[in-house]
Amino acid sequence: MEANIVVMGTESVGKSESIYSHRFGREFTLNIWDSPYSEDLSVETSLFEKKVQWADGYVLVYSICDRASFNSVSRLVQAIKSTKDYLSADKVPIVIVGNKRDLHHRRTVLSEEGRLLALDTDCHFYEVSAAENYHSVLTLFHGLVDKMKDAKLTSKRPLGFRGIVKSMSAVFARRRTDSF
Numbered sequence: 001m002e003a004n005i006v007v008m009g010t011e012s013v014g015k016s017e018s019i020y021s022h023r024f025g026r027e028f029t030l031n032i033w034d035s036p037y038s039e040d041l042s043v044e045t046s047l048f049e050k051k052v053q054w055a056d057g058y059v060l061v062y063s064i065c066d067r068a069s070f071n072s073v074s075r076l077v078q079a080i081k082s083t084k085d086y087l088s089a090d091k092v093p094i095v096i097v098g099n100k101r102d103l104h105h106r107r108t109v110l111s112e113e114g115r116l117l118a119l120d121t122d123c124h125f126y127e128v129s130a131a132e133n134y135h136s137v138l139t140l141f142h143g144l145v146d147k148m149k150d151a152k153l154t155s156k157r158p159l160g161f162r163g164i165v166k167s168m169s170a171v172f173a174r175r176r177t178d179s180f
């Protein structure tokens with residue numbers, strides 16, 4: 001089976017530095033579109049619509065040390081939902097991720113705020129440290145895969161079958177730094 005995931009967030013929140021090379025067994029392939037966030041979504045409307053049509057699921061990343069990145073994720077959720085309505089596209093899972101949990105001494109976004117945003121917008125929520133606890137990143141991707149499978153069971157567009165196993169690509173950072 002194959003599924004498409006769009007990963008979005010503002011600069012340096014920890015989306016893509018490392019190569020994420022986990023395999024979901026023999027049967028599952030994830031295609032990941034690691035995408036920088038454009039503050040002015042209207043300038044990139046057609047590209048944004050392409051992403052919405054392509055995606056089977058989203059990972060929206062902010063840094064818990066960067067309130068502006070959290071506000072951007074909040075705007076992104078609204079933009080995805082209204083574009084989906086406009087295109088009459090199927091509902092797909094959206095995961096909101098607060099990254100850099102290890103930098104708790106610099107935290108400016110409370111866990112509760114992330115959780116509440118997810119609750120209000122019918123999304124899923126994780127707080128992780130891609131640098132310190134890679135397992136938490138795996139957990140969120142495994143969770144997303146399960147939710148995409150569930151969503152596909154009730155949608156018109158089934159996940160495609162593939163004979164080959166590919167590894168996932170590039171999300172999140174491996175190295176610990178104090179940057180944010």
Ligand SMILES: Nc1nc2c(ncn2[C@@H]2O[C@H](COP(=O)(O)OP(=O)(O)OP(=O)(O)O)[C@@H](O)[C@H]2O)c(=O)[nH]1
Pocket residue numbers: 009010011012013014015016017018036099100101102103128129130131132172173174175176177178179180
């Ligand atoms: N302390 C800490 N640093 C992290 C964490 N995740 C990423 N970083 C660091 O944050 C910086 C930015 O990480 P990237 O993965 O390049 O961020 P990005 O969102 O892909 O950034 P752009 O490519 O500019 O959009 C790097 O120096 C990472 O090492 C984390 O969980 N904790």
